[in-house]
Amino acid sequence: QLQLQESGSGLVRPSQTLSLTCTVSGGSxxxxxxxxxxxxxxxxxxxxxxxxxxxxxxxxxxxxxHSRVTISLDRSKNQFSLKVTxxxxxxxAIYYCARDYGDYYNWxxxxxxxxxxxxxx
Amino acid sequence: xIQMTQSPSSVSASVGDRxxxxxRATQNILSYLNWYQQKPGKAPQLLIYAASSLQSGVPSRFxxxxxGTDFTLTISSLQPEDFATYYCQQSYSTFRTFGQxxxxxxx
Numbered sequence: 001q002l003q004l005q006e007s008g009s010g011l012v013r014p015s016q017t018l019s020l021t022c023t024v025s026g027g028s029x030x031x032x033x034x035x036x037x038x039x040x041x042x043x044x045x046x047x048x049x050x051x052x053x054x055x056x057x058x059x060x061x062x063x064x065x066h067s068r069v070t071i072s073l074d075r076s077k078n079q080f081s082l083k084v085t086x087x088x089x090x091x092x093a094i095y096y097c098a099r100d101y102g103d104y105y106n107w108x109x110x111x112x113x114x115x116x117x118x119x120x121x
Numbered sequence: 122x123i124q125m126t127q128s129p130s131s132v133s134a135s136v137g138d139r140x141x142x143x144x145r146a147t148q149n150i151l152s153y154l155n156w157y158q159q160k161p162g163k164a165p166q167l168l169i170y171a172a173s174s175l176q177s178g179v180p181s182r183f184x185x186x187x188x189g190t191d192f193t194l195t196i197s198s199l200q201p202e203d204f205a206t207y208y209c210q211q212s213y214s215t216f217r218t219f220g221q222x223x224x225x226x227x228x
Contacts, residue, residue, distance in 0.1 A: 047165070047208060047219040055179055060215050063122070085171075105171040106212040107155040111164035 002027040004097050012091075013121055018084040020040055022097030027080050029076040030055060035082040035100035037108060038071060048093075052100050053080060063107035087119045123147055127220035133228040138199045139201035142223045144209035145190045149164045156185055156194045159222075168207075169194065199225075201220050 008020035029036060037052040051061035051087070053071045061069050070083045084091055094113050098108040122149040134140050144154065152172040157165035169185035172192060182197040189190045196203055204227050209220040 011175075046221050047210075049217040049219070062216060098164075100212075100217075102170070102212070105153060106166055107170040108157075108165075108210070108217075109167040109176070111166070114164050117177075 002073055002099065002110055004099065004110060004112035006095060006097050006112045008115060008117070010116055010118060012087050012119050013118060014088055014119055015086055018082070018087050018119070020082045020092060020095055020097075020115060020117070021081050022082075024078045024080075024099075029080060030075050031074060035060075035106075036071075036073065037098045037100045038082045039096045039098060039108070039111075041096065041114075042093045048097075050082065050084075054100075086108075089119050091117070092119045093117060122216050123214050123218050125149060125209055125211055125218050125220040127207075127209055127223050127224060129223060130221065131224040131226060133226045134156055135228045136201060138228075140196045140225060142194045142209075142225075144187075144194070144220050146190045146213075148190075149189050150211045150213035152188045153211055154185075154187065154192045155210045155212060156183075157208045157210065158203075158205045159208065165208060169195050173195055186196055196225075201227075 003025045007024045012018045024027040035052040038050040041047050050069050053059040059071045068085045073080045098111040126145045128143045150223050154172045156169040159165040173185045184195050205223045206222045
């Protein structure tokens with residue numbers, strides 16, 4: 001059974017870089033042609049898709065975040081990562097990693113448990 | 122981007138009630154529509170994919186319908202564990218978007 005787990009810094013200073021890693025267990029990120037996704041959730045904006053990466057297609061990002069976001073894969077560690085630069089309080093959120101599953105129709109399954117990131121000085 | 126609008130934003134219902142939640146897209150998304158359930162402190166969980174396909178392990182009281190721009194999630198007979206927040210999400214566009222959520226509360 002595939003499982004995802006987020007890890008990283010829970011507190012980030014304004015203007016600094018947010019870094020999170022998603023560790024995948026129970027399966028390989030190199031198989032299946034899936035896309036590996038980051039999503040965040042805030043009380044104000046709800047669920048917001050940040051972007052995804054796959055082996056077959058380069059990273060795709062939310063246009064509103066594109067200039068500050070990088071998603072990368074580490075196949076040797078079976079992990080994928082998120083970096084968000086120049087953070088502000090608006091980036092305070094619960095960050096989820098998930099698999100974007102499907103060939104024709106796509107959906108997010110499974111999800112990690114989520115990691116709370118607070119941007120504060 | 123494709124905007125997803127759910128209605129109502131919240132609904133109160135009793136155990137055994139039938140509840141319907143609506144999701145509308147700003148453009149035709151065919152059947153590229155998924156539904157998730159989220160309970161407090163937990164990640165969203167997939168209920169329905171491709172508008173009407175029930176995810177494995179999800180009770181049959183949940184059903185989805187619709188295509189194009191208008192979709193519905195129906196819970197035929199509410200159970201205590203169904204009180205949660207529900208989200209729709211489109212996968213027609215690479216830029217995935219979610220509805221704002223519908224909170225289902227106990228009356």
